[in-house]
Amino acid sequence: MKYEVNFSCGHTETTELFGPYEQRRRKIAWFEECGICSKCYKExxxxxxxxxxxxxxxxxxEFKKNYSNCKTKAGSYNGKTKTIVVYVPVSA
Ligand SMILES: [Zn+2]
Structure with a gap:
């Protein structure tokens, strides 16, 4: 079942929910109260x-060779310069 959910972040997103009716209803209530949409979640x-x-x-x-265990910034890969933004731990 697909639902239009008004998330607590103020955005509306279509979410697919499964399971018994009562469970889906509770999930939607939770989304509306404290859930955030996938875009805000990513941010x-x-x-x-x-x-x-x-x-x-x-x-x-370089990232692949030396920093492959670090997280990268989503969408930061630049195909022109072949660079990417990597989150390198300060202590490292
Ligand atoms: Zn949002």
């Missing part, structure tokens, strides 16, 4: 990923 994840890290722009090859 929040970006912030969480960047905590304690420096944003370093580097060549994609």
């Amino acid at each position: 929040r994840k970006e912030i969480e990923n960047s905590i304690g890290c420096n944003e370093v722009e580097m060549f994609y090859g």
